Amino acid sequence: xxxxxxxxxxxxxxxxxxxxxxxxxxxxxxxxxxxxxxxxxxxxxxxxxxxxxxxxxxxxxxxxxxxxxxxxxxxxxxxxxxxxxxxxxxxxxxxxxxxxxxxxxxxxxxxxxxxxxxxxxxxxxxxxxxxxxxxxxxxxxxxxxxxxxxxxxxxxxxxxxxxxxxxxxxxxxxxxxxxxxxxxxxxxxxxxxxxxxxxxxxxxxxxxxxxxxxxxxxxxxxxxxxxxxxxxxxxxxxxxxxxxxxxxxxxxxxxxxxxxxxxxxxxxxxxxxxxxxxxxxx
Ligand code: AHG
Ligand code: MN
Ligand code: MN
Numbered sequence: 001x002x003x004x005x006x007x008x009x010x011x012x013x014x015x016x017x018x019x020x021x022x023x024x025x026x027x028x029x030x031x032x033x034x035x036x037x038x039x040x041x042x043x044x045x046x047x048x049x050x051x052x053x054x055x056x057x058x059x060x061x062x063x064x065x066x067x068x069x070x071x072x073x074x075x076x077x078x079x080x081x082x083x084x085x086x087x088x089x090x091x092x093x094x095x096x097x098x099x100x101x102x103x104x105x106x107x108x109x110x111x112x113x114x115x116x117x118x119x120x121x122x123x124x125x126x127x128x129x130x131x132x133x134x135x136x137x138x139x140x141x142x143x144x145x146x147x148x149x150x151x152x153x154x155x156x157x158x159x160x161x162x163x164x165x166x167x168x169x170x171x172x173x174x175x176x177x178x179x180x181x182x183x184x185x186x187x188x189x190x191x192x193x194x195x196x197x198x199x200x201x202x203x204x205x206x207x208x209x210x211x212x213x214x215x216x217x218x219x220x221x222x223x224x225x226x227x228x229x230x231x232x233x234x235x236x237x238x239x240x241x242x243x244x245x246x247x248x249x250x251x252x253x254x255x256x257x258x259x260x261x262x263x264x265x266x267x268x269x270x271x272x273x274x275x276x277x278x279x280x281x282x
Pocket of ligand 1: 090163191
């Protein structure tokens with residue numbers, strides 16, 4: 001299965017990198033389903049992904065953060081691919097890293113049907129992280145992606161990336177975030193989940209959290225395009241993920257393609273702490 005998606009995603013990554021590098025196209029007049037004003041670049045990247053995935057005969061349906069409805073590609077295909085073409089696009093104007101995220105589901109949507117996940121980081125360098133039974137890192141060099149190594153996380157890390165507006169965090173969440181800082185964890189948060197989670201993965205471990213808050217009672221990050229793919233990648237890499245609510249978020253079925261959820265990703269130690277704190281405060 002891997003080869004069916006790895007090569008198209010490599011082509012997508014190169015084309016999106018070129019799109020990022022071309023003259024800034026500014027905002028469109030459209031909003032996406034989550035209410036964000038779309039950049040013309042968001043729309044362009046969405047079309048690049050759509051075009052490349054449409055060429056794969058085994059793709060049944062695609063769903064994009066930038067499209068209101070899912071789109072049927074081949075009724076005889078078996079893969080359902082959800083993607084965020086340009087995660088963190090509001091960071092383009094400040095020249096911070098952005099990414100693309102892909103979740104590959106078999107037969108239908110839903111965390112339990114995910115069979116592979118992948119993201120691309122567009123930073124000083126372009127990298128692809130692809131997880132199926134292992135997590136593999138590829139680096140773009142001289143216009144070709146080269147396999148670099150497998151990624152395995154440590155059992156415990158020392159980075160803390162707390163998302164969401166602090167003023168609106170539940171008090172027990174603030175206490176938990178502070179408890180990590182008191183243990184010596186260091187703050188790392190750029191506001192792009194791809195580079196923030198990539199940093200924790202590559203540096204061995206830590207915690208990225210995006211809780212439910214007063215202003216966003218069901219979190220911000222989108223389950224099909226953002227939460228499940230990273231949960232899958234972290235687990236395959238020896239880390240863990242939780243939604244603070246269910247016994248195992250990766251056994252959940254599908255609800256709405258743009259549905260959101262609170263989420264926690266990290267090494268095993270930090271996620272065990274999240275589980276304990278959130279079970280107590282359910
Ligand atoms: P997108 O650009 O695709 O809308 O996603 C942005 C997301 C994610 O990348 C990041 O972790 C989160 O929004 C940051 O949210 P806050 O600004 O609330 O921290
Ligand atoms: Mn996003
Ligand atoms: Mn996006």
